[in-house]
Amino acid sequence: MKAKFLVPLALFLLLAGFLAYGLKLNPREVPSPLVDKPAPAFRVAQLQSPEASFALEDMRGKVWLLNVWASWCVSCRAEHPVLLELKQRGVVPVVGLNYKDTVPDALGYLAQHGNPFATIGVDPQGAVGFEYGVYGTPETFLIDANGVIRYKHIGPLTRDTLDKVLLPKIAELSRAG
Template identity: 45%
Template sequence: MKLLKIAYLRWTIPFLLFTVVAIFLWHSLHRDPHVVPSPLINKPLPHFQAPVLGIHSQRMTEQDFQGHVSLFNVFATWCLSCRTEHLVLMDIARSHAVTIYGLNYKDDHRLVLAWLKTYGNPYQQVIEDPRGDLGIDLGVYGTPETFIIDSHGIIRYKYVGPLSSSVWQNILLPQVRYWQAFLK
């Protein structure tokens, strides 16, 4: 009887471990890496006061996001994915579908000014965040990341990774339209 119990455990324990690992892997493989849960979703933007790119005497705060739905795009000149995404942001800006604000993350303002002059500026305003303090408050993992902010300054959606035309059309634009209609 004892021998039977040992043989049973010899096969049961590895089977259970295999099952747990398989479930974990299956779940990981079927999760969208661009959808990162954020504790800030449905919460107000954190309080901040940061300089506007190129106009250091002017400051932007979370209050500037109120009154309209906006995209808040975290980018940097050293980010290769941000260059690809920039073309999409230019198209979005030309469509006038939503106001776009930028958060320049851990970058040199001179490089950013040159970059925007070369590639175009889709942003209503760009906030400088050279040390990454606001990025930390927003839970930024890296660049690029894009937030949808409603007209009350509430973070409604976070997309991690570079935007593509498909992501804009199928994910972000429907969200933007929803919040624009919902909060009229």
């Protein structure tokens, strides 16, 4: 038993490994139980034309993104250029869900920063957001042609997540559909 003195060292390295791994995790990203489940149905008024409505069924047959945003949300501003780029590339339609916001504020925000959304539904009380387990904006759901949530991104979208995670998933789903 010459290597006995190595035992505490090995235990320490094991513990340090666990702690180092824990440091890299983001406690804000709580895995959603909704992934791979049918997206909760909803019908809401549209932001730009309140008399028209938007419903989940409207997007059946398409692969699309549901982006939960608000004019008061600072991180939403950070991801806004990414959403605009996504629209420019025309890969998938991005539907906005304006969460706990007022119509004038939301319209002002879009006028100032540009509108990356194909359609925008309003959720002033956050009732739809609640059904989707939204706990912090921005949140982005990838929904497939059958209306099943395939992926949820919490926090601002970055070019990196777009290229490495979202676009490959979208390509895969589009091929399957």
